[in-house]
Amino acid sequence: MTRALFLQDAYMRSAQAQVLGHTPEGGVILDDSIFYATGGGQPGDSGTLAWSGNTLKIATCVKVDGSPEAHTALVPAEPASLPPVGSTVTQNLDWERRHSHMRVHTALHLLSVVIPLPVSGGSISAGKGRLDFDMPDAPEDKEALDRSLNALIELDYVVSESWISDDELRANPHLVKTMSVQPPTGAGQVRLVRIGDVTRQIDLQPCGGTHVARTSEIGRVRIGKIEKKGKQNRRVYLHLDV
Template sequence: MTDPMFRTDAYLREAPARVVGRTPEGGIVLDATIFYPTSGGQPGDSGTLGFGAAQIAIATTVKGEDGAIVLVPETPGPLPEPGTEVTQTLDWDRRHRHMRVHTALHLLSVVIPLPVTGGQIGADKGRLDFLMPEPPADPAAIEAALNALVARDLPVTDDWITDAELAANPGLVKTMSVQPPMGQGRVRLVRIGAGADQVDLQPCGGTHVARTGEIGRVTLGKIENKGRQNRRVNILLAP
């Protein structure tokens, strides 16, 4: 099982690790990693892996078997042997944009308090699909409310509850299509705001910025009809 270092510190850009395995497809498994694997609508991280005088470009990161996180090289080639000490370096600009978009989507789910049926995170934009039979009457008001939450510079923190506590509080889960990962005894909650200023609390395993002000200005994109009951709301990071 790979230690997911990004879960305790999403701002780590570089860290040492040791190779513990290689997959038949040519992936690399480390004992601990700062690379986030594709999941929950958030893309896997990219970057580089250095060992000795060699350096491998990492195209993406995915989940493997038994809790392993697999770094996928950009091109086939010689891989470090198990036991090799390596230095992992994130493509930080891309990751940080994912963090900004991901946190902004949490705020979008506050501004539009409807069940979420899907979502996707990109480096410049993201979207949530809502159970929304009719289009919103005032998209400009949604954008203004979203940016007002960003401007409040609210803290973004996390906490953990047990599987049983989550099962007893189903209202914490906003997503209909993807359920939070359970079965390991505890579930991570992401909180935006604190005390009387708390605006959101929901299960999430992704990476987020430390304060909403770090997101920067967000613009509302197209609102698309995705079926009789669903609408897709797109957001974009301002240049």
């Protein structure tokens, strides 16, 4: 399988890896990857691969369908020569874009705290994101939500992770906030992302995405449009101010 280095260190911007193979579509499969693969509402990372004087621009990273080894593939931005199988490459992230995803993703976890309703969908992009809530009526005071969200950010909570077994997750269904997307199980363990610590934990939920280390790193945010999406659904947009 492709080892997900970003799970060990989401701040890793560059790393070496060995090319394991190519997909029929022209993707590059590595043994170790700092690139997050599209999933859970978070887009795949972009960047470059370098080897033997060559550079390949990477548009995104995706999961390889049907791969029993759980590989991911780096998708070139345009048709180009690929690094040979067995060669060593240097991966370099588009860090500004990744870091923006990290800030937005953690902010969306906090949004699910200030709006404590079931989440029916979500999406992340550079500088903004949104969550869909099971919310029949629009919030009465959007500015109050905005203030509450930024107050949580400014409290500078630590963001950390832990792992539980599939059985432990099944025994604690309240951990799952998302109605439309269930955490991946079957591998034996599930990653939990915690905001706060044992003395002041404010959020704990399954998540495979990348996050900042402390909430203050998110910076100020603002809640944008709140749209009605069906009888029971409201879409809440969030934007980074900087």
